[in-house]
Amino acid sequence: MIPGDTTPGRGEMQTTAIKDAVARQAALADHHHVVPESVTIEGFPDDGLDVVPPDEERSREHFVPVTRFALMERLTAPSAWPNGSAVAARRFFAYLDYWRHQRYGARLLELEQTYEPFSPDSDLLLTRSFTDEELDGMQLRMVEGMKKILKQANYSAIDPKSVEEILTQDSHYGLDLHVDFTLFEEVLIYYRGASTRKDQKRMLRKFLRKEEFDVPIFQRLFLLFKLKPLQERVREIMESEKVSRKEAERMANKQRAHLPAAVVPGNIYMKLFKNIPRSDIEMVFPNTEVKYRMMDKIMLSGGGIAGLGGPIVGAVTKFGALANPFVAVPIVIGLGGAVFRGAMNFVNKRNKYMVVMAQNLYFHSLADNRGVMIKLIDRAAEEDVKEEMLLYSVLAKEQANRRDLKAIDVAIEQYLKSTFGIDIDFDLDDALKRLIADGLVTEDPNGDLHTLPPREAAQHIDEMWDSLLDELPDIDPHEGVEMDIDRLRAENGLPAKEAADA
Incomplete structure (x- = not known):
C-alpha cells in the first residue's frame, strides 16, 4: 500500500504491497538515481551551455515540491489509517513538525553566533575580539x-568551474557577463528546482x-562568497605573473574596481534568489562585469563609421581650403561630434545593460546574509518533516525489515507521482536515520x-520536549575574549571615555 492510500478496505499496509513494490522497482531502476554532491556541465544541448545537465540526463532531485500542510492533509485522511487512528496520526505529525523546527532553531542559534564576526549587516556593537586563527576556525x-543546512534543505551544489565555462555565452537578457573568480576565498553555489518557465521575445525572422x-x-x-585579503591576492599575482609587488598591487586593485565599495574582505556574504535563468547565473555575483557582444561592437562601430562618413567626405572635397582656418574649424568640430556620438552610443548601451541587470536582480532577490540563514533553516526543517511523515506513514502500518527499504522507497515515489504528479528521488535513508535518532523507530x-x-x-x-530545557547545549563561545571599555569604544568608532565624560 502507498503511504496515504485512501481506498476503502486498505487502511492497513499489507506485506504483499511491499513485494509488488519490489517488482515495480525493477521497472523503475533506470529512473532511480542519487543526486550528486557537485554538478558539472557535461552533455549540454546544442542550443547553448547550461550549468547543469539537461533534464533527461540530470539526476532527480530530493526536493519534495509540496507543502507539508498539503502532505499532512492527504496522509491523515480517515480511510488511510486503521482503527480510526487518523486523528492520532495527525496530532503526531503536528508534534513532529514543531519538534523538528525546534531542533533546527537550536542549530540556527549556533550558526548566528558563529556568523556574527563576518556579518556585513549587523547593527550591534562589536564586543569580542578574535585572533586570526580563531576567525579561520569560525x-x-x-x-x-x-x-549541511543546504543539503538538508535538498539543494544541490554547482561547481564554480561550470559557471566559468559558460561565460562566453550570451545571457538570456542579451548580456555578455564576466566574473573574476580569483578574487574569492570562499564560493558556494547551490540550487534547488531546476525547471523551465515560459517567456516571449520578438523575433526578426x-x-x-x-x-x-x-x-x-x-x-x-x-x-x-568571501573575498581574499588584498595582500594574499597580490602575492598570487606576483607568483603567477612574475611581476613586482607594486605592479601586482596595481593589478589587484584594478581587479577589484568592479566590486561595490561596501564589499570588504572580512565579511561573508550570502544571497538567495528565485527563478534565475540558468544562463545568467554570473549576474548574481558582486563583481559582474558587463561586456559588449561582438554584434553590438559591429553595430556600434558601424554607426560611428557612418557618422564619420559625412565629415570625411566633406574634408576631402574641401582639402584645398584647409589652409583657411575659418574653413578647417567646422570640419574639425564635425569630426569630433561624430566621434562623440559613437562614444555616447557605447555608454548608453552599457547603461541600458546595467538597468536590465539591476531590474532583474531586484525582482529575483529573496534574502541576504542572516535572512538567508533563517530562511534556509526553515526550509531544511520543512523538508525533513515531509520526508519523515511519508516514511512513517508506511512503517507505522506494517512490520518491515531493512531489506524492504528499497521497495518502500519506490512505493513512496510512486505515491508522490500519482498524487501530485511529481517525479523525485525520495531520500529514505536520511529520513530513517532521523526517526531512529529520535526513538520513533528502532531496529533489532x-x-x-x-x-x-x-x-x-x-x-x-x-x-522529549519536557526534557528539552534540561539538555540545551552550552552556547558560550569558545573563541575570542570580551573587550574592555576603551578598546570597545575604539573598535566601534565611539568617542573616548574622556570625551564622553566632557
Whole structure:
C-alpha cells in the first residue's frame, strides 16, 4: 500500500504491497538515481551551455515540491489509517513538525553566533575580539554548517568551474557577463528546482512578432562568497605573473574596481534568489562585469563609421581650403561630434545593460546574509518533516525489515507521482536515520524495524520536549575574549571615555 492510500478496505499496509513494490522497482531502476554532491556541465544541448545537465540526463532531485500542510492533509485522511487512528496520526505529525523546527532553531542559534564576526549587516556593537586563527576556525565552521543546512534543505551544489565555462555565452537578457573568480576565498553555489518557465521575445525572422519559448531556470539559487585579503591576492599575482609587488598591487586593485565599495574582505556574504535563468547565473555575483557582444561592437562601430562618413567626405572635397582656418574649424568640430556620438552610443548601451541587470536582480532577490540563514533553516526543517511523515506513514502500518527499504522507497515515489504528479528521488535513508535518532523507530539485530504507533509516538515527542530545557547545549563561545571599555569604544568608532565624560 502507498503511504496515504485512501481506498476503502486498505487502511492497513499489507506485506504483499511491499513485494509488488519490489517488482515495480525493477521497472523503475533506470529512473532511480542519487543526486550528486557537485554538478558539472557535461552533455549540454546544442542550443547553448547550461550549468547543469539537461533534464533527461540530470539526476532527480530530493526536493519534495509540496507543502507539508498539503502532505499532512492527504496522509491523515480517515480511510488511510486503521482503527480510526487518523486523528492520532495527525496530532503526531503536528508534534513532529514543531519538534523538528525546534531542533533546527537550536542549530540556527549556533550558526548566528558563529556568523556574527563576518556579518556585513549587523547593527550591534562589536564586543569580542578574535585572533586570526580563531576567525579561520569560525569561518570553516560557518561554511561547513551552511553546507549541511543546504543539503538538508535538498539543494544541490554547482561547481564554480561550470559557471566559468559558460561565460562566453550570451545571457538570456542579451548580456555578455564576466566574473573574476580569483578574487574569492570562499564560493558556494547551490540550487534547488531546476525547471523551465515560459517567456516571449520578438523575433526578426517573424517580422518582430512575439514568439514563446522555454527558459531554463533555477527556482532557488544560493550564493555564498568571501573575498581574499588584498595582500594574499597580490602575492598570487606576483607568483603567477612574475611581476613586482607594486605592479601586482596595481593589478589587484584594478581587479577589484568592479566590486561595490561596501564589499570588504572580512565579511561573508550570502544571497538567495528565485527563478534565475540558468544562463545568467554570473549576474548574481558582486563583481559582474558587463561586456559588449561582438554584434553590438559591429553595430556600434558601424554607426560611428557612418557618422564619420559625412565629415570625411566633406574634408576631402574641401582639402584645398584647409589652409583657411575659418574653413578647417567646422570640419574639425564635425569630426569630433561624430566621434562623440559613437562614444555616447557605447555608454548608453552599457547603461541600458546595467538597468536590465539591476531590474532583474531586484525582482529575483529573496534574502541576504542572516535572512538567508533563517530562511534556509526553515526550509531544511520543512523538508525533513515531509520526508519523515511519508516514511512513517508506511512503517507505522506494517512490520518491515531493512531489506524492504528499497521497495518502500519506490512505493513512496510512486505515491508522490500519482498524487501530485511529481517525479523525485525520495531520500529514505536520511529520513530513517532521523526517526531512529529520535526513538520513533528502532531496529533489532535482524534488521526488523519497529515503529511506535501514532498515539505513543506523540507521547514520546511530548516527553522529549519536557526534557528539552534540561539538555540545551552550552552556547558560550569558545573563541575570542570580551573587550574592555576603551578598546570597545575604539573598535566601534565611539568617542573616548574622556570625551564622553566632557
